Amino acid sequence: MNRTKGDEEEYWNSSKFKAFTFDDEDDELSQLKESKRAVNSLRDFVADDDDDELERVSWSGEPVGSISWSIKETAGHSGSTQEGREQLKNQSRNSFSSYAQLPKPSSTYSLSSFFRGRTRPGSFQSLSDALSDTPSKSYAPELGRPKGEYRDYSNDWSVSDTVRRLRKGKVCSLERFRSLQDKLQLLEEAENMHDGNVITAVLIFLKRTLSKEILFRELEVRQVALRHLIHFLKEIGDQKLLIDLFRFLDRTEELALSHYREHLNIQDPEKRKEFLKTCISLPFSAEDSAHIQDHYTLLERQIIIEANDRHLESAGQTEIFRKHPRKASILNMPLVTTLFYSCFYHYTEAEGTFSSPINLKKTFKIPDKQYVLTALAARAKLRAWHDVDALFTTKNWLGYTKKRAPIGFHRVVEILHKNSAPVQILQEYVNLVEDVDTKLNLATKFKCHDVVIDTYRDLKDRQQLLAYRSKVDKGSAEEEKIDAILSSSQIRWKN
């Protein structure tokens, strides 16, 4: 590290020399390379690994000396010079923010933005330049390359030679293939090679040099290449050409989906809404079409509700928003979440308003079950037991009231319990559970003693009642109640 400039120069020169001669196959020194390789490999096998010892492991589990461990370590010690320390400071300051910028392995976000930025139609045409470029111009001398390779840049390779060279990652000009027949032969050869990298390279060339109509027509009968083109267009984000292609192929549903997919990249809610509007008329299946329409309507709704509620909340006049400040914006939330929100903040509103739960239910044809579940969860969270009660009360034509739950009362009990409803409330609903076993299970689980005791009494099950007696607190009212029942002469016990 402390090598002086001069040393470094010398070092570099010597290594340059070495690299050059070693790669020249005709030189006798190449034999040296052979033996050096042999010695190297021998060392690999014989003196295998100083890392063969017992592994040391840091707390975070990275074995000391592993690559990911060392990245942290070596990046941390940035040298001892003043400059180094200065850099270190910057680096640690930067590292946090820039770390977050690192794309996740599967993300391709920067890609589409890059290509979308280029609107000039011919902007992609530089590939062939890159391919036909002689490296001596633009690169530092290619020391590692044997002389022979410079012949690569001659222009008289046949189609199959060209494809083979592309496959080896070698520079090769495609420009001289001018006739359609040559170009298609090039593509066929690439297809036969199965190397996606080469197929894509040829496709880029064809895309640039053929008219859209001819390109599409020829690809229609070459399925492998066609799939690669579609994948490639998706990757570079060339949405327009992709949609033209789908239209040409009459793949209408893919066209629709591919267009709809774009909305994921639009952050601004108004713009996203406008975009979704353009999706409604796309050729989706009937089923999907309804969903897309709903997606648009929902966002339209959410924008109105959001503006309204943000205003209400900041004005500070409305009790519900004061007591329970909103945790997040409702924009882009799923339908059921939106329904929950509206049951929470707008439960009593008349059906005419956009934010009323009943209005949402009607607009989106939310099934009863779904609606009751969501409303129950929202009202229970607010501990509005009266609303909960009303949710399950139905009146028949004689004016008698009856309790009914489309979701089954066992579910009601569980949701109430999750929202820590008091025992009296729980008890009431446990009692409404029809199946006796389920009822007993729930009552035992949630300690609704009265329900358990009464049920065993009704079942005339003395043994279970006795067993339950040992589970309740000594001297409690429950114990007394059990004792009273057990000593009753009215009951004919079955055991």
Next chain:
Amino acid sequence: MAAHLSYGRVNLNVLREAVRRELREFLDKCAGSKAIVWDEYLTGPFGLIAQYSLLKEHEVEKMFTLKGSRLPAADVKNIIFFVRPRLELMDIIAENVLSEDRRGPARDFHILFVPRRSLLCEQRLKDLGVLGSFIHREEYSLDLIPFDGDLLSMESEAAFKECYLEGDQTSLYHAAKGLMTLQALYGTIPQIFGKGECARQVANMMIRMKREFTGSQNSVFPVFDNLLLLDRNVDLLTPLATQLTYEGLIDEIYGIQNSYVKLPPEKFAPKKQGDGGKELPTEAKKLQLNSAEELYAEIRDKNFNAVGSVLSKKAKIISAAFEERHNAKTVGEIKQFVSQLPHMQAARGSLANHTSIAELIKDVTTSEDFFDKLTMEQEFMSGIDTDKVNNYIEDCIAQKHPLIKVLRLVCLQSVCNSGLKQKVLDYYKREILQTYGYEHILTLHNLEKAGLLKPQTGGRNSYPTIRKTLRLWMDDVNEQNPTDISYVYSGYAPLSVRLAQLLSRPGWRSIEEVLRILPGPHFEERQPLPTGLQKKRQPGENRVTLIFFLGGVTFAEIAALRFLSQLEDGGTEYVIATTKLMNGTSWIEALMEKPF
């Protein structure tokens, strides 16, 4: 460090050494001191073949992760970027190169593409005006990475999606190339079997590559007797079910990445007294899991229900061994005891770790919801009520359980019913979109395209035929002392492994009918060997089959294959290769549509 790679029937250390040598040769091309800038995704796979010490021997002095803006300071001659060929990474590299300080010492830039150079990426660098800045632009074909003595993976997370959704065969090409490398090291594989469209493609590519490789005859004595290529879409069912082996459950619950797992730290707090003992560590505990650890090798493939008894038996043996010290009287005895201490302490540490992990897993497997989910899965797989809307799935949606869990279950039901009735499918779709968001319509379409979730066509369910013929559901399963591969899912025998089992005995001719129901062609190819290399098998000597899962494999399937390898009269030992080690969750996740 890599001794465990040579434990198996085939010494995979040979492969590891070959790729290490290639890495050294590249590093030596860039003479002088170096800094490596890493595409972070690659550090995991690279960690399996090299340690920092190797890089250091070749003058790598600094290592950084690739990120935007300026490169950190480093007083080195060479800056080498180790990257996957992805366009978005090219943008970052360009940013790094362009913001390089011109007044500072000139540094040489190089790129090493892993596993392949890409013309598209180089084009991008050219467009950004930096292509000329790189002296060496090379590729490092790290196609198959040795994970264990019998396990190789390409760790290509997008392979399934590319093959079965996009129809992009690039990863198949890499698979074929990886197989050619293997053959160069371990000899030509005389027989190739396959099932599925992708398997057919890979076999074709291999045959073509062999023909083009007109050079010298491969003179390595063949180690493998057979190659079996299997498409993942031949068996879409298995990865959807919850794996019930120890390793499988660790992967299901915590996710194993490049043989490492990150665990909640509480259970691993050091029990030493004194300062710091009270403070619980907050950073996740990271452990390496492979067969280098004796205890792990013993329990990884067991059904989780059989792990507890092994652990307690081990605990007794270890404490008895420690007790021995009281019996050591003579100097000789004491010396012998002391010499065994390091091994005993390692064993104790390993036991402590796995006891903690087993406790963590048990918390999950004994929960009510886990039980309910498992019951549902098992009903589907044994063919019960697969044709109507399922209550449990409905409940999961209503309670907004994680979307991936719901999708796994719905797909499982669909696969076990050869597609759902249109009405049932529409109902699930609607519930999912309303609860999780309409944008998931894109994901649902992907699942449909992959064949995981689809309407039943022709009104016929062929799953019962497949299930009965291949004996996929076994009612009497012995989890402690298994007699059949179905122990890995406590009743369900993975279809993929059953196909492998039946191929080795009595042969696929016996199941022609089922093979015709399963998607894609099945085939057999021979690669003739010169007489000198033809093997004469000793009586009782097992055959070695390389089985390649195109599109991913789960740990439970690996466990089932290891079970078959160990059968005394099995006749076949397996080495497993795949495009990606995966489970149902990581699989579905890779198929989900995300913003660009």
